[in-house]
Amino acid sequence: MTLTTRRPAWAEAPTPLEQGAKAAVLGAILLAVLFPIYVVVLTSLSPASAVNDAGGLVVVPRGFSFAAYAELFAGGVVTRAVVVSVGVTTVGTAISLATTVLAAYGLSRPGSLLHRPLLFLVLLTFLFGPGMIPSYLLVSSLGMIDSYWSLILPTAVNAFNLVVMRAFFMSIPAEVSDSARVDGAGEWKILTRLVLPMSKGVTAVVGLFYAVGYWNAFFNAVLYINDNAKWPLQLVLRQYVQQGQNISAGSLADTSQASSLPPGLALQMAIVVIALVPVLAMYPFVQRHFTKGVIIGAVKG
Amino acid sequence: MIDHTARTGPGRPEPAPAAPADGAARPRAGRAGRDRPPGKSLRARLRRDWQLLLMTVPALGLLAVFHYTPTLGNVIAFQDYSPYRGFWDSPFVGFDNFYWLLTDTSFWDATLNTLTITVFQLVFYFPLPIALAVLLDSVMSPRLRLFLQTVVYMPHFFSWVLVITLFQQIIGGAGLISQLLRRNGYGGLEIMTDPDAFLLLVTAEVVWKDAGWGTIIFLAALAAINQNLYEAAAADGAGRWRRLWHITLPGLRPVIVLLLILRLGDSLNVGFEQFFLQRDAVGRQAAEVLDTFVYWRTLAVGEWSYGAAAGLVKGMVGLVLILVANKVAHRMGENGIYRRT
Structure with missing residues (x-):
C-alpha cells in the first residue's frame, strides 16, 4: 500500500493552508483514538493522592504507582478472570488455527473428491446463522453450561477465516506441491513442510483474528457461564467498571489495610488496561501483514 | 502479492481475487476440476484424496455440531x-x-x-x-x-x-x-x-x-x-x-x-x-x-x-x-x- 515514496513530479505541492488543514484533521483523529487510552493508562498508574486531587481521571501525570495492579493480581476476582481468559484464548486459538489450517488445505484443491459439497457446507454458514436460542439449547443439552468448552467449541471454526486461508493456499503455485508429490510426500508432509512455511503472514493474521475473538468474547459467556467464579475478563470488566460495582468493597480488598488501598477508580482503570494490553501487544506484530495484501481482498466479505 | 498485481493492472481496480465469495465458483478452479481425465473411478479418487478429506473432518465436524444441528433445532419455533x-x-x-x-x-x-x-x-x-x-x-x-x-x-x-x-x-x-x-x-x-x-x-x-x-x-x-x-x-x-x-x-x-x-x-x-x-x-x-x-x-x-x-x-x-x-x-x-x- 505504501507505493508512493515521494510526491510524483506532476502533482502540485499543497498550499500551506491545505497542509495545515490536513494536519489538523489527522491530528484530531489521532487524539480521538489515543487520548482515551492515555488517560485510562495514566489513571491506573497514578498514586491515590493524584487520583484524589484530580477528583477523577488523571490527565497530567503526578507520580507513578503500581498499587492498583499489585492489588488486582494479589488473587481474587480479577486474577482468576485473567487466568480464565488467557486459558480460553490460548487453547481456543490453538484449536481454531489447527482445524482451520487443516480444512483450508483439505479444501484447497478443486476437483478433489467431495470438494464442492464440502466447500458449500462451509460457505452456507455465511448466509444463515442457527439463531441464539437453538444454539443455547444445544450447548445446554451437551452439558456444557458452566464449562469453559462452551466458550471455545461453538465459535472454534470461523468460515470467513477458513476462506481467507484457503484463498491464500490456492494462490501458491501448484507446481510446488506437485513436485513434492512426485517425490512421494504425503499431504501432511506437504502442508507442514512446504505450504505452512510459505504462509506465515496469513497464519499470523488469522491467528490474531481468532485470538482477539476469544479474548474479547463477551456474550457467549453471558449465555453459557452462570458461575461468577468462572467469569472471563470481559464480564468482570462489565460488572466492575461499566456497571460500576464497587470493586474495593469486600470483593478483593483485605480490609485490615484499607487506608493504603489504591482508590476504586485506579483499580477500575487497571482492569481496563489489563483487558487492553494483550490486544495492544499482539497487534503491532501482525499489523504489517495486513498491508501485504493477505486479507485485503478478503475483507470485502 | 494481491496488491502488486492490482497495482500494475488496468485503471479500474479489479475485484480482489481473494474474496470469500469466489469460493466454490472460482472459474479457473472450476475448469481445472473438469479438465481432469474423466473416468477416474470413485475408488481411485478416494485413494488419491483421502488425506485431504480426513483433514477437513475436524472443522466440518465442529460446524455440523455447532452450526447445522442447532439450525435443525429451529423446529421448536413450531x-x-x-x-x-x-x-x-x-x-x-x-x-x-x-x-x-x-x-x-x-x-x-x-x-x-x-x-x-x-x-x-x-x-x-x-x-x-x-x-x-x-x-x-x-x-x-x-x-x-x-x-x-x-x-x-x-x-x-x-x-x-x-x-x-x-x-x-x-x-x-x-x-x-x-x-x-x-x-x-x-x-x-x-x-x-x-x-x-x-x-x-x-x-x-x-x-x-x-x-x-x-x-x-x-x-x-x-x-x-x-x-x-x-x-x-x-x-x-x-x-x-x-x-x-x-x-x-x-x-x-x-x-x-x-x-x-x-x-x-x-x-x-x-x-x-x-x-x-x-x-x-x-x-x-x-x-x-x-x-x-x-x-x-x-x-x-x-x-x-x-x-x-x-x-x-x-x-x-x-x-x-x-x-x-x-x-x-x-x-x-x-x-x-x-x-x-
Missing part, C-alpha cells in the same frame, strides 16, 4: 417447547408463535429501531472510511502513513465492553468531560443515558471503533488506480479536486457499490453486544433491536419457542435480503459475495 418435555415430546402448534410475534408491537418496535439505526449509519457512518482512506492515501511519507494506519486500525480489535467503558470514562455522566464541566459550574453530560441521543451515541461508537479498519479495502482500491490517469489529468490542467472527482471516486465506485449493497443485505444486523450493554442505561424504547429482543423477551424469561420464532423470522428475512442484494450486485455488473456458477 412447537410449544418446554425443556422438560424436550424436542421429541413438545406439542406442535403450527404457526401460532409466528402469529403472536407478528401481532406483537414490541417486535415491530425492535424492527423499526434496527432499521432506523441501519439507515442512520448508512448516511453518517458509511462515507467516513472512504473519506479517511482518501485522506490517508494523500499522506506522502510512508512512515507517517504506516503510523496513522496502525493507530486507526487499532480500535477495531477492542471489545465492545471496552469501547463502551472508554466512552463512559470520557463523555459519560461521571466521565472526564462531565467532571470538567461540573467543576466550572455547569451540569454534566447526559449523552450516554439520553434515549433521544442514543442514535448519535451508537453511531459515534461505531465510527470510533471501525471507521479506521474500514479504510483497508478502500486503500487497496486506491492503490489499484492507474497513476498514469492522474498524470494525464494533471497535464491537462485538472486540479486536485477535479482529479478526486473524475478519477479517484470513479476508481472506488465498484467497491463502494459492493459494500453498500452488502450493508443493505445485512440491514437487520446492527450488532448485538453494543446494544445489549447499553440497553439498561437508555431504556428499551431506544435501544431494543431485533437481537436484544430475542434475548430479553424470550431467552431471559424462558419463552423458548417464541424466541426461536423471532430468531427464525429474522434469519429468513436476512437470508432473502442477502440473496436479493447479491442479485442486484450481479445486475449492476459487480461481483457479489458469491458468483454464479
Whole structure:
C-alpha cells in the first residue's frame, strides 16, 4: 500500500493552508483514538493522592504507582478472570488455527473428491446463522453450561477465516506441491513442510483474528457461564467498571489495610488496561501483514 | 502479492481475487476440476484424496455440531417447547408463535429501531472510511502513513465492553468531560443515558471503533488506480479536486457499490453486544433491536419457542435480503459475495 515514496513530479505541492488543514484533521483523529487510552493508562498508574486531587481521571501525570495492579493480581476476582481468559484464548486459538489450517488445505484443491459439497457446507454458514436460542439449547443439552468448552467449541471454526486461508493456499503455485508429490510426500508432509512455511503472514493474521475473538468474547459467556467464579475478563470488566460495582468493597480488598488501598477508580482503570494490553501487544506484530495484501481482498466479505 | 498485481493492472481496480465469495465458483478452479481425465473411478479418487478429506473432518465436524444441528433445532419455533418435555415430546402448534410475534408491537418496535439505526449509519457512518482512506492515501511519507494506519486500525480489535467503558470514562455522566464541566459550574453530560441521543451515541461508537479498519479495502482500491490517469489529468490542467472527482471516486465506485449493497443485505444486523450493554442505561424504547429482543423477551424469561420464532423470522428475512442484494450486485455488473456458477 505504501507505493508512493515521494510526491510524483506532476502533482502540485499543497498550499500551506491545505497542509495545515490536513494536519489538523489527522491530528484530531489521532487524539480521538489515543487520548482515551492515555488517560485510562495514566489513571491506573497514578498514586491515590493524584487520583484524589484530580477528583477523577488523571490527565497530567503526578507520580507513578503500581498499587492498583499489585492489588488486582494479589488473587481474587480479577486474577482468576485473567487466568480464565488467557486459558480460553490460548487453547481456543490453538484449536481454531489447527482445524482451520487443516480444512483450508483439505479444501484447497478443486476437483478433489467431495470438494464442492464440502466447500458449500462451509460457505452456507455465511448466509444463515442457527439463531441464539437453538444454539443455547444445544450447548445446554451437551452439558456444557458452566464449562469453559462452551466458550471455545461453538465459535472454534470461523468460515470467513477458513476462506481467507484457503484463498491464500490456492494462490501458491501448484507446481510446488506437485513436485513434492512426485517425490512421494504425503499431504501432511506437504502442508507442514512446504505450504505452512510459505504462509506465515496469513497464519499470523488469522491467528490474531481468532485470538482477539476469544479474548474479547463477551456474550457467549453471558449465555453459557452462570458461575461468577468462572467469569472471563470481559464480564468482570462489565460488572466492575461499566456497571460500576464497587470493586474495593469486600470483593478483593483485605480490609485490615484499607487506608493504603489504591482508590476504586485506579483499580477500575487497571482492569481496563489489563483487558487492553494483550490486544495492544499482539497487534503491532501482525499489523504489517495486513498491508501485504493477505486479507485485503478478503475483507470485502 | 494481491496488491502488486492490482497495482500494475488496468485503471479500474479489479475485484480482489481473494474474496470469500469466489469460493466454490472460482472459474479457473472450476475448469481445472473438469479438465481432469474423466473416468477416474470413485475408488481411485478416494485413494488419491483421502488425506485431504480426513483433514477437513475436524472443522466440518465442529460446524455440523455447532452450526447445522442447532439450525435443525429451529423446529421448536413450531412447537410449544418446554425443556422438560424436550424436542421429541413438545406439542406442535403450527404457526401460532409466528402469529403472536407478528401481532406483537414490541417486535415491530425492535424492527423499526434496527432499521432506523441501519439507515442512520448508512448516511453518517458509511462515507467516513472512504473519506479517511482518501485522506490517508494523500499522506506522502510512508512512515507517517504506516503510523496513522496502525493507530486507526487499532480500535477495531477492542471489545465492545471496552469501547463502551472508554466512552463512559470520557463523555459519560461521571466521565472526564462531565467532571470538567461540573467543576466550572455547569451540569454534566447526559449523552450516554439520553434515549433521544442514543442514535448519535451508537453511531459515534461505531465510527470510533471501525471507521479506521474500514479504510483497508478502500486503500487497496486506491492503490489499484492507474497513476498514469492522474498524470494525464494533471497535464491537462485538472486540479486536485477535479482529479478526486473524475478519477479517484470513479476508481472506488465498484467497491463502494459492493459494500453498500452488502450493508443493505445485512440491514437487520446492527450488532448485538453494543446494544445489549447499553440497553439498561437508555431504556428499551431506544435501544431494543431485533437481537436484544430475542434475548430479553424470550431467552431471559424462558419463552423458548417464541424466541426461536423471532430468531427464525429474522434469519429468513436476512437470508432473502442477502440473496436479493447479491442479485442486484450481479445486475449492476459487480461481483457479489458469491458468483454464479
